[in-house]
Amino acid sequence: MASGTRAPGSGKTAIVSHLRELLPGWIVMDWDELIAPAEGLAGRSIRDNESLWKPYEDLVKSVSDMLAPNPVLLLGVCTPAQLATWHICEWMVLDCDDKERAARLQRRGESNEEIQEAISDAAEYRALGLRSFDGTTLTTLETAEAIASKIHA
Template sequence: MAGLHLVGGAPGSGKSTVLPLLAAEPFAAVDFDELLEPGGRLLGTVIASPAASALWPSYNGLWARVVSLLLRAGRPVLVTCPLTPAEWAEATAGVEGLPPAEWARLDCADADRADRLSVRGWQQGRIEGALADARELRRLVDREFTTTGRSPTEVAAELARWVTGGAPGRDRPAGSRPGDHLSS
């Protein structure tokens, strides 16, 4: 069965920037935001809003089914998403055809994340929420691909090597905590 690679990333980590660079790779690469219309809508409902958080488990479940369909092609699948491993496990309950996922996170220094989100027009409270999400992912997912100080092309190449079996990404050193080197 084809491998499933999930790359969690809090807002501002670089998921949308890196993803198009994976299009020519011998695996499917998709992002949770790709089903959304402009403005974060799906079927007329603004999904990409905290006000729609009650719908997020259903949206995550929809993605689990989409991923199972992609895996039918027999090629590896890389999914970038804002989920934690526990949220993915909940989303996949009852979905057939999904192998265990290999997890990594796309991350960046907190200052980089704040700058990127500020350029998008995010208010400070929302930026703080994204920084908290990043801290949680650092605690939960050891394998890291950082976008700080690296070009999107470099990050995409490293992700491609990981998915195709050429490189494992960087696991944190013994005795360190995820993201220790990223906070500013």
């Protein structure tokens, strides 16, 4: 399994459909795709209830484990340290500059506090020293193509 991590506003959700087209034979999972049905089961918001974060992580891991041995690309929000027990062969960071991230998050209606938290998260991800893809000036298709080309390499 390969994993791409990102801070909010990097473009992860926007590139999923492109990656699915560009990576036939791969299962492309967005960490957030199971949130709505999981919240329905839990009867409350996962993002707003820290006590649900670990059970949600366990759910995503169970699903990704079931999909093995197929190649899986998981677009998520965790760091290598957070998922140290997962069988992930490569990590990548999807990024954009902070001005673009703030603009994207403002368009989504995020608060200034949430935007500053996302910018802080992005700085932490950059500090990990992982392979990074900067989508600031790329279209969603171009970003997906850059990631797919590295996966095929």
